[in-house]
Every structure is written in C-alpha cells, then in structure tokens.
Amino acid sequence: MILQYLKQEFEQETNSTRKLLQAVPEKDLNYKPSEISWTMGQLAQHIATIYYWYVGTLTKDVYDMAADHLERGDVNDIKATLALFESNVEKARAALESLTQDDLQNNWTMKVGEKVVLGPMPRGIVARGFLFNHIYHHRGEMIVYLRATGNKVPGLYGPTYEESL
Template sequence: MILQYLTQEFEHEVSSTRKLLQAIPEKDLGYKPSDSSWTMGELAQHIATIYYWYVGTLTQDVYDMAADQLERGDTNDIKATLALFESNVEKARTALKALTEEKLQANWTMKLGEQVVLGPMPRGIVARGFLFNHIYHHRGEMIVYLRATGNKVPGMYGPTYEESRRT
C-alpha cells in the first residue's frame, strides 16, 4: 500500500520538477545568491542527479556512492541538465517498479568508500528523506533563485503567488 502511494507521488512530483527545470533560463545558470551557494546551473544539475540515486537506494542494500559514476555534463547547459533529468527519471521509475513492500522495510546503508554516510535504516525511510524530501528541499531553493533573477515560477501545486494576483 505504501509503495503504491510512493509511486503515485513520484509520478506527480516528476511532473512538477520537470516544470521547474524547464523554467530555468540559460542566461541565469551562473547566478548564485552567495559565495557559499551553488550556481543555478549546479543546483539544477543536482536536482536532476538525485533521481539517479533512486537506483542505488532502491536496488542495493549498501549503496557506495564512491563506486558509482554518473556523467553529468555541463552545468551551464540547461538542455543537457534536462536530458540528464529525463534519463535519470526513467532509471528511477524502473527501480521503483522493481521495489516491493518487503524491500521497503529492509535496512539500507549509504557509504562513501569505507565511510558509512547514512544508515543502516529502513529503505522506506530513506526513500522519503534522502530521495523525495531532498528533491523538494532543492526545488524550494530553485524557486528562490528564479524569483531573485526576475524569472517566472511555474505553478506546481496550483497557481503561484504571481499568477493568483492577476486580475
């Protein structure tokens, strides 16, 4: 039952993430709000990359990020980031379809080489926190970046503030 809900949420939120990434103009990919922040292009690529992590999280009991390599492309090319996003969504969707309720309850661990970074903890908890909520967090940041650069934010849960203020 939980898996069914996660799958439905995944599909709905992929659409919202796609809208957000498509709203990013190439001209603003170098924008960053502070010295310690990512550029808009780096943040967009990170959001697209999280979908790749679904595979290691949902199909492996121990996911070693140091052993996993992903070609990401140029952070200053929004078309490349959108292509990365679409490719990673397909991989994530396949991993999600192979998941079972039983596997959601199994313990999962993330490592970076020999260092344990996260876990062990139930895979379902990791799916919510490390995957789903992680994307939502960074989408919120991207909304701030878009507004700070004077760009339109797409409505993801109904009209945006700007859209609702139209008369």
C-alpha cells in the same frame, strides 16, 4: 499500500520537478545568491542527479557513492540538464517499479568508500528522506533563485503569484 502511494507521488512530483527545471533560463545559470551557494546551473543539475540515486538506493542494500560514477554533463547547458533529468527519471521509475512492499522494510546503508554516511535504516525511510524530501528541499531553493533573478515560477501545487498577474 505505501508502495503504491510512493509510486503515485513519484509521478506527480516528477511532473512538478520537470516544470521547475524547464523554467530555468540559460541566461541565469551562473547566478548564485552567495559565495557559498551553488550556481543556478549547479542546483538544477543536482536536482536532476538525485533521480539517479533512486537506483542505488532502491536496488542495493549498500550504496557506495564512491564506486558509482555518474556522468553529469555541463552545468551551463540547461538542455543537457533536462536530458539528464529525463534519463534519470526513467532509471528511477524502473528502480521504483522493481520494489516490493517487503523491500521497504529492509535496511539500507550509504557509504562513500569505507565511510558510512547514512544508515543503516529501513529503505522506506530512506526513500522518503534521502530521495523524495531531498528533491523537495532543492526545488524550494530553485524557486528562490528564480524569483531572485526576476523569473516566473511555475505552479507546482496550484497557481503561483506570477501566474495570477
């Protein structure tokens, strides 16, 4: 039952993420709120990249990020980031569809080379925290970036302030 809910949430939230990324204007891709922050383009690309991580997280018991070489493209090209997002969503969806309820119970570990950086912990916990919640966190950041640059924020859970004007 939980797996079915995760799949439904994935589809609903992917649509919201798409709307948010489509709202990112090319003219503001270099904006960053502080010296230590990512640019808007880097943040958009990171959000698109998280969907790629579904594959290693949902299909491998040990995911070594150092051994996984994702091509990301130009952070200053929002069309390329949107294409990356769509490609990664398809891969994520396939990985999610390959799961069984029992797979959610299996332990999963993330490594970078020989260093363990997350886990071991049940894959279901990782799916919620490292994948789903991670995206939501960065979408919240993107909303702040959009508002700080005077751009409209699309409604993700109902109308936004900008849409009510």
